[in-house]
Amino acid sequence: MTRIAVIPGDGIGPEVVEQAVLTLDEFRLGLDFDFLDHVNADTYLRTDVALSDEDVARVASSRSALLGAIGDPRVGSPAYGRGVLLRLRFDLDLYVNYRPAKLLSDRLSPLRRDRARAVDCVVIRENTEGLYTGLGGSLRPGGGHEIALDIDLSTHRGTARVVDHAFSVARREVCMVDKANAVEHGGGLWQRCWRTAAARHPDMATRHMYVDAAAMRMVTDPTTFDVIVTNNSYGDILSDVASAVAGGIGTAASANLNPERGFGLYEPVHGSAPDIAGKQVANPIGAILSAGLLLADLGHTAEAAALRHAVARAVTEGETTPDLGGPLDTRKAGQAVRARL
Amino acid sequence: MTRIAVIPGDGIGPEVVEQAVLTLDEFRLGLDFDFLDHVNADTYLRTDVALSDEDVARVASSRSALLGAIGDPRVGSPAYGRGVLLRLRFDLDLYVNYRPAKLLSDRLSPLRRDRARAVDCVVIRENTEGLYTGLGGSLRPGGGHEIALDIDLSTHRGTARVVDHAFSVARREVCMVDKANAVEHGGGLWQRCWRTAAARHPDMATRHMYVDAAAMRMVTDPTTFDVIVTNNSYGDILSDVASAVAGGIGTAASANLNPERGFGLYEPVHGSAPDIAGKQVANPIGAILSAGLLLADLGHTAEAAALRHAVARAVTEGETTPDLGGPLDTRKAGQAVRARL
Ligand SMILES: CC(C)[C@H](C(=O)O)[C@@H](O)C(=O)O
Numbered sequence A, B: 001m002t003r004i005a006v007i008p009g010d011g012i013g014p015e016v017v018e019q020a021v022l023t024l025d026e027f028r029l030g031l032d033f034d035f036l037d038h039v040n041a042d043t044y045l046r047t048d049v050a051l052s053d054e055d056v057a058r059v060a061s062s063r064s065a066l067l068g069a070i071g072d073p074r075v076g077s078p079a080y081g082r083g084v085l086l087r088l089r090f091d092l093d094l095y096v097n098y099r100p101a102k103l104l105s106d107r108l109s110p111l112r113r114d115r116a117r118a119v120d121c122v123v124i125r126e127n128t129e130g131l132y133t134g135l136g137g138s139l140r141p142g143g144g145h146e147i148a149l150d151i152d153l154s155t156h157r158g159t160a161r162v163v164d165h166a167f168s169v170a171r172r173e174v175c176m177v178d179k180a181n182a183v184e185h186g187g188g189l190w191q192r193c194w195r196t197a198a199a200r201h202p203d204m205a206t207r208h209m210y211v212d213a214a215a216m217r218m219v220t221d222p223t224t225f226d227v228i229v230t231n232n233s234y235g236d237i238l239s240d241v242a243s244a245v246a247g248g249i250g251t252a253a254s255a256n257l258n259p260e261r262g263f264g265l266y267e268p269v270h271g272s273a274p275d276i277a278g279k280q281v282a283n284p285i286g287a288i289l290s291a292g293l294l295l296a297d298l299g300h301t302a303e304a305a306a307l308r309h310a311v312a313r314a315v316t317e318g319e320t321t322p323d324l325g326g327p328l329d330t331r332k333a334g335q336a337v338r339a340r341l
């Protein structure tokens, strides 16, 4: 049996993960789901521990992991999210955040009909450095003389490996995005790693854009992008803009990967959406497509393609939750996908 | 006479600034333009100095300043842009970057017709801190062990003053944007300044969003925004996304302000666009609307309104450069605006 750790998490997490797991089950691939149901805000509020060392070891020793969503309005401090999601990314060294954005159905695009809007790109986001390390601090916090600083850190190793990964998955072009015209130290490092990698792939088209221009281009001309590689923060923002032009965050899937170890943590891009939690109205497609990424990475290529195809058909036929214009609840939207497998 | 410093700069800068100045001249308000024609990449490449201390003093002693664009592909290092644009922002303590985004004509929107797309918002970007200070460095640069860091700095004074300014210009809502769930030190400071300012304005609606969600919302539902206040980097990105949904960067205006001193440096949001420089095809509207912001800040409210109105009419009537679908060159597009004053 192939053990898959499952963290349903908070808010709509359990509802969407349920549909993802049921969909994976449909393929009878011998996946064995190990539910870490206790990893959520309730536990954190009770015990002050979000994810224990044992939990991390349990996830690390599984073949892959699936996560619903982490976040709860009752938890004010960023320590909780950091303690679960960011801890898994960092402790398991999941340095690639792979975020595809593909328009599943023409009717989902927020863009004008006369625009080239069939976006089909991937944002490869560095996932273990940048502004996400927690390094920094605050001097004289809380008063009128406070100075706060967060360190935006890039290492050669960390940058080169994610840039290389982008080249390994690109089909026609790699676009590196930074802000080297203003944020110069990290910018210089990214530029150097970028030029070295580009020189090693003379066959691949390359492009460089500043993040402001790239974000704008994602709206005005999204089909120009194939693979974008960028740092943690810019990847966070650009992948959300990409998912907006691809029809909304409800369908956006992601994989946190360590390609060398062949380990992935798969999660929808959306958050825990506490306002709609427990009502079975959340869109399960982001979670289901994340499960599809998991299948592909386990080598079940045909099944992954069938899953993507079933999702695209359900969406095109309007068999979706209300956020995509359909009449279905979360369960029925999951069933609609499974019925098309 | 009111002395206005003018830095045409690089690329399309001189062409668009010419139209802005001609438009200001139309109002016969006794403006005296002091051209700093030598502040450009040619001078920098020859002398290694982008903007001298005398130049800074000359700009500082003028009533306001107008800038075209800074940037040249021959200049590899970020030192040039830093030495002109960022130096003016920092040395003159222009801590508010005011970036309105308003859809001038329905036909310019990249969004679907059935969406609420009449965006009319302002991004208030902190302009003297964040990742733009140049603080940081690189250890073992150029090799496989390089570590680069840039400091993302926020001070209480710097944050509180820009948040306060946002409240002073908002009509219906202030939305503060940060990434406090991941970038925690600066995030905590912004949150504290934000709560203090919000408590002082119980009459004003307030909202908080994380930057990824805000960037997405700017595409899916841009009309929900009134005033956004955020840090230097997020403001850079969000204002570009806002200008994309408002019809393109060619029409986007901005003001770098020190409200206490009543000084402003006005510039179009677009860059120097070297590929189209010297061809009289650049869109002068971003520069002309920036001149309109200058007029408003000098107290010429009626003239500023007339200018905006003339621009909107020219755009609606298709009397524009090709980027907005019109047949005109830069000069004629400027004339089209002036003819409607
Ligand atoms: C040229 C660059 C440094 C600048 C910035 O990021 O501030 C520009 O993008 C802008 O927005 O004015």
Ligand SMILES: CC(C)[C@H](C(=O)O)[C@@H](O)C(=O)O
Binding pocket: A081, A085, A236, A269, B181, B182, B212
């Ligand atoms: C919750 C937050 C810290 C997280 C991030 O910024 O990485 C989320 O936005 C994401 O993109 O996975």
